[in-house]
Amino acid sequence: MRLTDKSLLSELIVPVLIGLLAFLLMLVGNTLYQLLDRMFQDKWPVGYVARVLLFNIPTVLVRTLPIAAAVGASLATSRLARDGELTALRASGVSLRRVFAPLAVVGLALSATGIYLFERVVPWAWQEQRDVQKILTNLPENVIESATTIEIDSYVFSFARAEGKKAPDGQKTFVVYDATVLERAAGAPPRISNAARGEYRAQQFTFNDVVVHAFHPNGTADYNLTARTEEISVILEKQKGYGFVGDDQLENLPSEELLKRAREERDPKRAVVYEVKRWGKLGLPLMCLPLALFAVPLAIRFARAGTFAALMLALVIVFLAILALTGAEVIALNRWVPPLPAALLPATLFTVGALTFLRKLE
Numbered sequence: 429m430r431l432t433d434k435s436l437l438s439e440l441i442v443p444v445l446i447g448l449l450a451f452l453l454m455l456v457g458n459t460l461y462q463l464l465d466r467m468f469q470d471k472w473p474v475g476y477v478a479r480v481l482l483f484n485i486p487t488v489l490v491r492t493l494p495i496a497a498a499v500g501a502s503l504a505t506s507r508l509a510r511d512g513e514l515t516a517l518r519a520s521g522v523s524l525r526r527v528f529a530p531l532a533v534v535g536l537a538l539s540a541t542g543i544y545l546f547e548r549v550v551p552w553a554w555q556e557q558r559d560v561q562k563i564l565t566n567l568p569e570n571v572i573e574s575a576t577t578i579e580i581d582s583y584v585f586s587f588a589r590a591e592g593k594k595a596p597d598g599q600k601t602f603v604v605y606d607a608t609v610l611e612r613a614a615g616a617p618p619r620i621s622n623a624a625r626g627e628y629r630a631q632q633f634t635f636n637d638v639v640v641h642a643f644h645p646n647g648t649a650d651y652n653l654t655a656r657t658e659e660i661s662v663i664l665e666k667q668k669g670y671g672f673v674g675d676d677q678l679e680n681l682p683s684e685e686l687l688k689r690a691r692e693e694r695d696p697k698r699a700v701v702y703e704v705k706r707w708g709k710l711g712l713p714l715m716c717l718p719l720a721l722f723a724v725p726l727a728i729r730f731a732r733a734g735t736f737a738a739l740m741l742a743l744v745i746v747f748l749a750i751l752a753l754t755g756a757e758v759i760a761l762n763r764w765v766p767p768l769p770a771a772l773l774p775a776t777l778f779t780v781g782a783l784t785f786l787r788k789l790e
Contacts (some may be wrong), residue, residue: 439508444500444534447742451495455488456481472564480564483557486549487680493542494715494749497535498742501720502727506738508730524786528724535717542713547683554680578663584610585633587626601629609635609660617650618643621658633660663752678705679712703767704760711756711771715749718778725785749774 460481467477494546505528508514519526579583589607609621617762623635638658642650683706690702726741751776761768 435529436504436508436527437534439504440531440534442499442500444496444538447499447503448489448492451492451499452485452489455492456484459484459488466564470564476560476564479560480557483553483560486545487552487557490542490545490550490713493538493713493743494719495746497538497716498723498745498749499739500534501531502723502738502742502745503735505724505727506731506735509728510734514673514728524724524728524790525783528721528786531720531724532717535720537718538716539713540639542712542716546709546713547678550680551682551685554677574689576747582611582613583660583662584612586610603627607635617645623658631661633662634658635660645760662777669790670704675701675705678702679709681705683709698762700763700767704757706766706769707760707771708753711753711774713773714772715778718775718782719745719749721782721786722778728789736765749778752777 460477463472463477463480466472490677505514514524514527518524585604586608589606590602590604592602604626605624607623607626609622609623611619611621617642621635621638621640623638625637626633626635628634635658636656638655640653640655640658642652644650678701686702686706686709690699690706693699693702720743726745727738730737730741756765756770756773759765760767765773
């Protein structure tokens with residue numbers, strides 16, 4: 429069987445690589461298409477645009493690995509079935525599960541590659557891509573230096589001017605003048621704080637000689653007080669355009685960062701979002717092996733329809749996998765199922781289905 433295993437592996441490698449390259453070019457091309465208008469309008473340097481596309485490759489690569497596994501398995505199986513090679517192997521007493529054992533090796537290798545990329549390479553490449561795009565769009569180094577009003581979480585910060593300076597430890601500190609802070613916490617009366625001077629350092633504002641005005645919900649004054657200092661902890665990196673990460677981009681963050689955010693988040697619903705995205709980084713790469721296995725019995729069943737049918741079957745399987753992954757994320761976000769079992773559910777269902785179909789074909 430060693431010769432057969434090598435033959436099947438060589439049969440798989442080429443269509444897997446073709447599928448990987450084809451869909452990778454499609455997704456990277458989509459990124460380029462989204463940049464074209466700004467590129468020609470603002471005359472962006474070609475070198476910077478090329479860097480954006482280069483750093484975009486790992487982000488889209490992890491999403492194309494399951495597609496490549498399904499396409500490669502479907503095309504290779506269809507070819508073996510049409511040429512009678514599967515029939516010859518079955519006639520010699522070899523089971524289908526043994527014939528396609530090398531497929532499991534390829535699927536596991538693709539899954540391991542996807543998990544590694546998602547955890548180690550994608551966060552770095554994605555941040556580099558954002559940094560280059562920030563240069564292209566001429567965003568300031570920090571939101572404090574560019575805005576006189578910042579709205580984030582339950583606060584609205586307003587100040588007349590700001591300036592940056594380097595602290596002795598090398599960390600940048602921003603000094604703001606004539607600051608006004610509006611706090612609108614849920615279930616509490618609004619508060620307005622005024623300070624002649626303040627600093628922002630290490631994700632914390634510190635205001636000096638603060639005058640606080642509190643109000644009733646109907647707008648009447650509640651109380652006034654003065655304080656020597658007031659500290660407010662906020663992460664200005666959440667501000668859109670300056671490191672803000674939307675829910676659709678959370679998977680690009682490292683698992684450690686998502687776990688940290690989940691533990692520090694006070695809102696239980698937001699904490700669940702971080703947990704779901706964290707385990708989703710595992711669920712997507714694990715679909716490589718199930719999709720490859722699921723493509724085998726369908727490709728055998730419709731082998732006479734030809735190569736085009738095998739390709740369409742692979743795309744149908746990918747579409748079903750997307751629906752399954754989306755459904756698993758929805759049930760996890762609604763807290764019907766814990767995030768980890770929900771992330772593993774699609775891969776489990778497709779694997780069980782594939783093995784069941786293979787057994788019936790025996």
